[in-house]
Each structure stands twice: as C-alpha cells, then as structure tokens.
Amino acid sequence: MARFLVLIYDDEQKWIDGAEGTEAAMQAHGKFSTDRADSIVAGEALEPTGTATSLRRDESGAVNVTDGPFVETKEALGGFYLIEAADLDAATELATEIPAPFGALEVRPVMVFS
Amino acid sequence: MAAAVADAHRREWGFVLAATVRVTRNIDLAEECVQDAYAQALRVWDARGIPAKPAAWLTTTARRRALDLLRRDTTLTRLMPLIVEDDVVDEPSFEDEIPDDRLRLICTCCHPALAPEARVALTLRLVCGLTTAEVAHSFLVSESTMAARLTRAKKKIAAAGIPYRVPSAAELPARIDAVLAVVHLVFTTGHTAPVGPSLRRGDLVERALDLGRILRALLPSDADVAGLLALILLTDARRATRVDEVGRLILLADQDRAVWDRAEIAEGVALVHEALRRRPPGRFALQAAIAAVHAESPTWEATDWDEVVALYDVLGQVWPSPVVALNRAVAVGFARGPAAGLAELDALADEPQIATYGYVAAARADFLRRLGRIADAREAYGEALVLTDNDVERRFLLERLATLET
C-alpha cells in the first residue's frame, strides 16, 4: 500500500458565504469519511486563507512572519485527506468520491524514504 | 456630563475593553458591552454624579453586561470563537483593583502575524476607541473597506489562535518593536499627512501621544518606549509654528521658537536622557536626541550642527536607511556648507529607495540655490514638485521656485 495526499482546492468564498452546494458537500464528506474510514489516515478542513501566517527566511537567516497564505491562488487549499491505496489509479478512484463543488482535487503521491 | 463621558472614552476605553475581553474572551462581544457601558454612563452619571473611579465603574458595568449576556444565552459561548489566554478568568472579581490588561490588548493588536495595516487599524479601534468611521478617515479608505479589514483581522485573531497575553520576557523586545512601529506610523501619518489639504493631522498625533503615554506607564523601564515618546513630544512641540496663519509651510529656520511647547520639550528632553542611557542607544532615542538639539537651541543660527551630524552618524549605524543618510546629508550641508552637503547627497543618488523620494530633490534644490546654481536649482524644485502630494508642501516648493525667477 502507498500513501497519497488528496488536496482540496476550492473557492473559499463560496464556503464562507454558505453557497448552494455547501450543505450537500458537507454530507458527502461525512459519508466519504465513514465509508472509507479504513483507507483514510487523516483528513482535515482548514480555516480560510485569511487566517494563514507565512514564514520565510531571509538572506541573513532571520525568519520573516507575514499575514496571509504562502502562495495566493484563485482556488485555495481548503482541506485534505491522507489516504492509503494500492496505486495512483486506485487513489484517483477513491478520490472521485470526495466532493469539491467549487474547485478541484489534486492527488499527490507521498514520498517514501527507504 | 457628556464631556465627562467623552473624556473617559478618550482616556479609559482601552483599559475598560482590555479588562472586558478577559471576561468575554471574544473581542466583538467585549466591544459591544463596553459601548453599552459608556451609553449607561451617560444616563447614570447624570443622575448620580461621576463615580470616583470612572474606569472601574465602566469596567464593572461592561463585565456585568457581558456575564448577563453569556448566562442568558449559553449558545453564545459555543458559537463564538474564543480568544486564547494563558490564565483564564472564570469569574471576575468586582473588587476595586482591576488589573491593567492593556498590554495584552496592545500586543494582540500588533501581533506580527497580522498585516501591518490591520495592526494600526486594530490599535486605533480597540486601544484608542476610535470608531470604524474615524479609523477609515485616518487612513483615507472607505468605511466599508476599513470595517472589512477590522473584521478580517478579528477573525484571524480568534480562528488562528493569536493569544491574548503579555509575551514572555524573551519575546517581549521583538513584540514591543512591532508595537512601537505602529505608534510611530500613527504619529508620522499625523505629523505630515501623506496627502490632503493640511500638513498635520492633530487627531492622529494625539492618539500617538496617548499610546506613547500608555506604553510608558506600562513599561516604565523600556528605553525604546521612552525614546519614542520623547520623539513624539519633541517633534510635536513645534506644531504651532510649522505653518503660518494661512497654512503656508514655515521651515525650522524661520519658526518662532518662543511659541514652541516648553512643557512638552522639558518632558521630552528628560525622556531622551533616560533613553540614551541604554547602550547602544535605540533608533527612536537617537531621533529624539536630534529633535532635542533643535528644541533646546535658542535660535536657528545657534544650532549645534556638528552634534546633529554626530547623532546621525550613530543613527546610521543602528538604523541604516537611505532616509537617515538623506537627513545626515542635509545636516552636513549646514555644518560644513552647501557644497559639502551636495556632495553627500550626490553619493546617495543611486539609492533606489529614495530616488523617488521628494525630499531628496527638495534638499538638492536648496543646496543648489544656496550655491547660486539657479538653473539647476529650478530643475530640482520641479522634480520635487512632481513627487509630493501634500498641498502645503507643494505650495512651499512653488514659492521657493518663484523666488528663484526674480
């Protein structure tokens, strides 16, 4: 078995506004979490990017703390699932059950260190 | 009575709010309760007279209101994002002595994980008690923009868990630096308004002075706090002489020193002496020391320019910045003549940070004028004019330009 990180990118304003589809998506997340509990290592929703804090080291080695996400994108990372699957195809198959009504999902293999 | 309440609003808002946040653990609810307490004060003080300790009265009233609301509506606590504290007060005591929590409030407002413009806005709103409309006006943005900025910042404080706490001794110096940067920005914005019809914005200068005094009371042994308060006092002591009766800019050289605020100068000078005792001296202490040289000089001609240049030399070491280098160059121009000053300025010509800074062109223009290089001076004034949006400064430059033509 291999590990994959499923990243949920979406228009976070839609969630903040409680747009049409949020309720159904919440329920679908609940269903996915229950149905696939055996394959899910972890899964979390993140607070909106407005609550993010970024840390960058400057040339002198000092850490600069700034308000906001590290990269600004139209669709922002809003949550993730860490799942176990046989291979990328199986992980993709599993991920299609995850709702992402206002954006998309990205399935990324986790690195294995021997 | 309205005046007494307004005075308490100005003086005690931050204290009352800081103490109320400890009970509500939510900033919005605390603001609402404090607002309510001031409204009650208008009625109750009118009937029963002003209480002996207005701040304690207001705090107790606001806290009671908060406890009422929280007890009546238990869902409120569940729905509200609560602020993180290291020592939660479950039930506040209603004894006379209410601990001063303003340092917690100030450090939370000026937290490095908040955007710099949000820190300034929160500090003016929560510590100084300005309304959202007033804060918006101070920074020339619409009220709705400012309201959104404040809401977003408060949301981040609660959701990201920015603590309501006085930082540890190890963290404190860096955190106080961030606080002082906010107070300094409020002051400089008020001292020379970036845009607009008047040179000075008195409301902002006064808020900066209030904040400086609060910090001084909270951190009496902090040299940087003493330095910044001194700088504000010594710079602001000249306020009455900076423009003439029709709003024209008056240079330091031509200001009527008899009108300078001697009480503020005395207070500022004493603070400078104290702040300079720390080695190495801080940025604000040195800037204040330079302001003190001017404040204590009986006339423009008597100014100890060598001392000013020497102070800029030290400032350039602890706080290297192109603006400090520019000011040093100007001081050199008075200590050793315009040719020497011009040479210093030319050495700065390649600094990208100040290439578009109007004061460089204005300083060049003045040196060139004094050297009799009229055509060059004219060109430099023209350049300076393009680079300032303050009406009073523009008018001054235009007048200088006009004198060259005659």
Place this chain on the structure above:
Amino acid sequence: MGSYVVLLYQDESRSDHMSPEEQADLLAQHGAFQAKHGSAVKIGDALQRAASARTIQVGDGSMAVTDGPFVETKEALGGFYMIEAADLDEAITIAKDVPAPHGGVEVRPVMVFS
C-alpha cells in the same frame, strides 16, 4: 490546544537540483525537527514533485481527470506537518524549526467542528 497544518512550499527548480549529500542532509534536518517537536507533531509527509499529481475536476454530471497539479505556482506544496499547539505563537515557534531551504512554510489552523 489547537491543531495547525504547516504547509511546506518549495521552488522545485531548486529542490530538484540537490546533490545526494544535500538530500541526505535535508532529511536529517527533518529528522532532527521531528525529534525536537515529537510530542507536538501528529503526522507529516513529504510529497512527490507537483508534476506527479493528478487533478480531478467534477462538473455537472461530468468528471475530468488530468495529469499534473491543479495550480501551477513557482513555489509548490512539497510536504506538510500536522501539529498541536496551545496558540498561534507556539505554532509559529514550532514552524520556525521546520526546514524549508527552498521556500518557506504556511501555518494554517485546522477547522474545529463542534
């Protein structure tokens, strides 16, 4: 106590060109971080490069699976840690120790559902 996700972003044009020694050194730095903050670190993984990702977009009754990441950014997500901290100050203190030589990190609070 709150949960935070520390997202590691890196410029892959730089991280791709690490020598085996540099890679081993970075791995050792992560080991040291995990040893130092073991009690606070819940999970953490390194991700394979962004190009290894697959994107799933669900439309009205349709679904598209494409190769590659959903968002192309100069600095790409390269890993994450989930940590527990009393407040943002503690989370930032921990995040400052996360090795991120080719970019930086973002600290994002995890959403709590009551």
